[in-house]
Amino acid sequence: xxxxxxxxxxxxxxxxxxxxxCTYTDSSSTYLYWYKQEPxxxxxxxxxxxxxxxxxxxxRLTVLLNKKDKHLSLRxxxxxxxxxxxxFCAETWGAGKSTFGDGTTLTVKP
Amino acid sequence: EAGVAQSPRYKIIEKRQSVAFWCNPISGHATxxxxxxxxxxxxxxxxxxxxxxxxxxxxxxxxxxSAERLKGVDSTLKIQPAKLEDSAVxxxxxxxQGYEQYFGPGxxxxxx
Numbered sequence: 581x582x583x584x585x586x587x588x589x590x591x592x593x594x595x596x597x598x599x600x601x602c603t604y605t606d607s608s609s610t611y612l613y614w615y616k617q618e619p620x621x622x623x624x625x626x627x628x629x630x631x632x633x634x635x636x637x638x639x640r641l642t643v644l645l646n647k648k649d650k651h652l653s654l655r656x657x658x659x660x661x662x663x664x665x666x667x668f669c670a671e672t673w674g675a676g677k678s679t680f681g682d683g684t685t686l687t688v689k690p
Numbered sequence: 691e692a693g694v695a696q697s698p699r700y701k702i703i704e705k706r707q708s709v710a711f712w713c714n715p716i717s718g719h720a721t722x723x724x725x726x727x728x729x730x731x732x733x734x735x736x737x738x739x740x741x742x743x744x745x746x747x748x749x750x751x752x753x754x755x756s757a758e759r760l761k762g763v764d765s766t767l768k769i770q771p772a773k774l775e776d777s778a779v780x781x782x783x784x785x786x787q788g789y790e791q792y793f794g795p796g797x798x799x800x801x802x
Contacts (some may be wrong), residue, residue: 584732597754611789622694622781622793623733652747676788680732687758 584681586669591687597657600684602669605650612645614654617666617683626654626667629684649672664688694794696722697784702800708770711797715763715784721745722759724767725781725789733781739765740788772801 583604592598604612610631629643629652631638634645636643642655656663666683693712703709715722720741725733738745741762751756754773759765769776779798783791785802 613790615793618736620795623783623791625790625792628761644763670732673791676785676791677738678735678791682730682732682736 584679586681586684589685594690600654600667604651607627609673611672612652613670615668636671657670659688661688696794700798706771710768711780713765713782719783719784719786721789722765723783727779772802777801
């Protein structure tokens with residue numbers, strides 16, 4: 581993988597849905613991931629999708645993958661203040677090599 | 691199940707000094723990664739181990755950085771001598787099969 585691009589900031593109101601977008605470049609990616617990072621902490625794996633899938637739902641999280649456009653999105657339903665964090669998109673290929681985006685800072689306003 | 695452990699959590703050194711970071715992965719995880727995360731950026735892979743062998747160290751600045759994973763478990767990452775641009779968070783991650791990665795809390799290094 582060469583490059584993973586994300587928008588830098590997203591601000592939503594509590595209770596709304598959040599959609600975080602990501603584009604990647606390596607068509608040989610096998611898995612695509614979403615990680616969450618809170619201040620002073622490491623990255624927490626939220627969810628992932630295999631490259632032959634279009635959608636994956638996991639409780640409040642929905643991942644959509646458009647392989648033709650190399651576009652990945654993460655939708656968080658009913659966003660809460662505890663969801664405020666930096667969200668990283670990552671692609672993995674080959675022998676578990678990963679490339680991460682620079683993160684999207686999600687701010688949830690009460 | 692215990693997570694990935696790292697120490698120290700914080701380190702402040704002067705440029706040209708040396709520093710070492712330690713990582714203990716999740717038990718049974720064969721793959722271990724060291725990442726450098728500069729403020730405002732995503733993690734950048736420095737080195738990947740499979741058991742005690744190196745899979746990828748193409749992004750490791752080998753003139754000053756070194757890493758080892760003795761006995762295929764714990765790992766240490768060393769910087770000698772440190773430069774101002776090495777100020778970052780150093781993250782260790784481990785993986786059972788090379789896909790889902792579990793991260794430690796990181797070591798925040800400040801070089802003055």
